[in-house]
Amino acid sequence: MLPTVLALAALAATSIASPFHDKRWDNLKVKHEWVQTPKHWIEVGPAPTESKIHLRIGLKQHGFDELVKHLYEVSDPSHSRYGAHLSKEDVDTLVAPHPDSTALTDSWLLHHGIQPSSCHRSSSGDWLTVPVTIEQAERMLGTKYRIYQHDITDEQIVRAMSYSLPEDLHNHINVVTPTTYFSTMKAMKATHRIMPEITSLDDDHALQSQIAQPGGLATVPASCSTTITPTCLRALYNTSTYVPQATDVNVLGVAGYLDEFANHADLQTFFSRFRTDAVGADFTVVQVNGGGNDQTDPGVEANLDIQYTEGMSFPTPNVYFSTGGSPPFVADDNTPTNTNEPYLDFLGFLLNQTTVPQTLTTSYGDDEQTVPFDFAQAVCNDFAQLGARGTSIMFSSGDDGVGGSDCLTNDGTNRVLFQPNFPASCPFVTTVGGTIRVAPEVAVSFSGGGFSRYFAQPSYQASAVDSFLAGLGDTFSGLFNATGRAYPDVAAQGQGFQVILGGRTISVGGTSASSPTFAGVVSLLNDFQLANGKSPLGFLNPLLYGQGTAGLNDIVSGNNPGCGTTGFSAGVGWDPVTGLGTPDFGKLQNLLP
Ligand SMILES: *[C@@H]1O[C@H](CO)[C@@H](O)[C@H](O)[C@H]1NC(C)=O
Ligand SMILES: *[C@@H]1O[C@H](CO)[C@@H](O)[C@H](O)[C@H]1NC(C)=O
Ligand SMILES: *[C@@H]1O[C@H](CO)[C@@H](O)[C@H](O)[C@H]1NC(C)=O
Secondary structure: OOOHHHHHHHHHHHHOOOOHOOOHHOOOOEEEEEOOOOOOEEEEEOOOOEEEEEEEEEEOOOOOHHHHEEEHHHHHHOOOOOOOOOOOOHHHHHHHHHHHHHHHHHHHHHHHHOOOOOOOOOOOOOOEEEEHHHHHHHHHOOOEEEEEEEEOOOEEEEEOEEEEEEEHOOOOOEEEEEOOOOOOOOOOEEEOOOOOOOOOOOOOOHHHHHHHHHOOOOOOHHHHHHHHHHHHHHOOOOOOOOOOOOOOOEEEEEEEOOOOEEHHHHHHHHHHHHOOHHOOOOOOOEEHHHHHHHHOOOOOOHHHHHHHHHHHOOOEEEEEEEOOOOOOHHHOOOOOOOOHHHHHHHHHHHHOOOOOEEEHHHHOOEEEHOOOOHHHOOOHHHHHHHHHHHOOEEEEEEOOOOOOOEEOOOOOOOOOOOOOEEOOOOOOOOEEEEEOOOOOOOOOOOOOOOHHHEEEOHHHHHHHHHHHHHHEEEEEEOOEEEOOEOOOOOOEEOOOOEEOOOOEEEEOOOHHHHHHHHHHHHHHHHHHHOOOOOOOOOOEEEEEHHHHHHEEEEEEEEEEEEEEEEOEEEEOOOOOOOOOOEEEHHHHHHHOO
């Protein structure tokens, strides 16, 4: 008898002392779910339950609203704190989770047999990385992981159609990944297009020698209407006489993702043909999370980005961030491990640095509706932090006008709606649309533009956007969300860019060209501020929609068709094709705070 009694007593003691029978963790409530398998992905089988994945848990950032308040104060030229950007420690304090959020999450992990001390935490504690098996993740999140294959790229990923969290955690956890965000680095669209119909230039030495003379070019050469080189852009955007001074501190960063490598030899060829004074200058590469740097495999997107940021900002130091993260995928190994989330990997890395680049450009994006709201919000919140730290963040607006392909919604109703792009639709970045031709510049037809369905209109753009909406009247009513964050904010050339790839010149277009161009101009403005002992510009939009508007060339014609419509039209003032317009460096320089 005795042994049994002892055993029972021991059992009772365990069940009281351990959290294993805490019912609260059984009450699961859906956090995000898709009603249909995301377009282009085909389910090919269950995920191997013993495979390991790293769950990334984003805890609610306790002082996030206050962080946004700081962001707007330090970015508003009329505020006394303008330019007083936050340090890493300041931001960490604001985004740290409430101790209750950490404690509850830890006890949920313990309930599932995971030691909280085995998790990797971001320095403020807002992101937890938890190594688990698929089986463990399925139990924790009340879901089933499956292998999905992309119908065009054949890439395989492990994702879920939905995930849940205990109801008590919904107010403490913002997002868990990888779960329902299906896009991956390779499927994420780089927004360039190769244009074989445009004859490439051998060089533009004649134009370069003209621009080098006192007075420069009286007018922008007519050739710039079809073929763009840095000489065209420097003349057009009024940067050609500026000599950067703050090159010891100023940095221009280019965000690149898996399989896109910027080539050093191609950059030298580019300089020898299109910016001879820069021959010998080079960029540095920072490899994030296993990102590659294969110099035998130059990427169009990477070369376009780096050749034009360098071409505009020389001799400012440029950094190419190559973000990777997945072990090489072996096609015959039935354990796909691509569970990465590239934006989060890169932003987590950057926000963990004590110094951040003053200017950053990214030419990737997705249809907003394909990015789960909780995931999009987590990424957008990271951009707010980077802006508060003093980085000016540029994104391409997308290459599908108001929406690509069929524009059908993925919520089960199959309606045609304009399809905004993300991260272009995040209110904390500066989104760049595209133009063509010179004298006058006009909107390029593919220029992505529209209104977010996730993020509300920020106050900095209310007056500019409301004027546009008043003029638009009922046109396209119901196809877009008039109360959403509107974009693009600005524009720059987007067609006929001369790019060196593998030693050959090709013509490339897309808002992928516009974003690095605009970032090049911003980097020179940051140089000017730093050389004068001022802070870098940081988050640009409050400046651009305020006094900065006078330093932009308003683009007043062209439109961006899509979804079976002619799209929006460019006109006087802000419009969802070219935003406030293209930069005039000289004018912007004169009106900076
Ligand atoms: C942040 O940087 C520190 C110091 O370089 C490093 O030890 C830590 O692992 C980094 N944390 C993350 C989340 O990357
Ligand atoms: C419109 O945008 C707001 C954010 O401003 C969002 O809350 C709302 O759900 C959106 N409406 C539609 C119909 O997409
Ligand atoms: C170019 O910049 C200069 C100042 O550097 C300014 O006077 C001029 O108005 C700007 N714009 C044009 C089109 O020249």
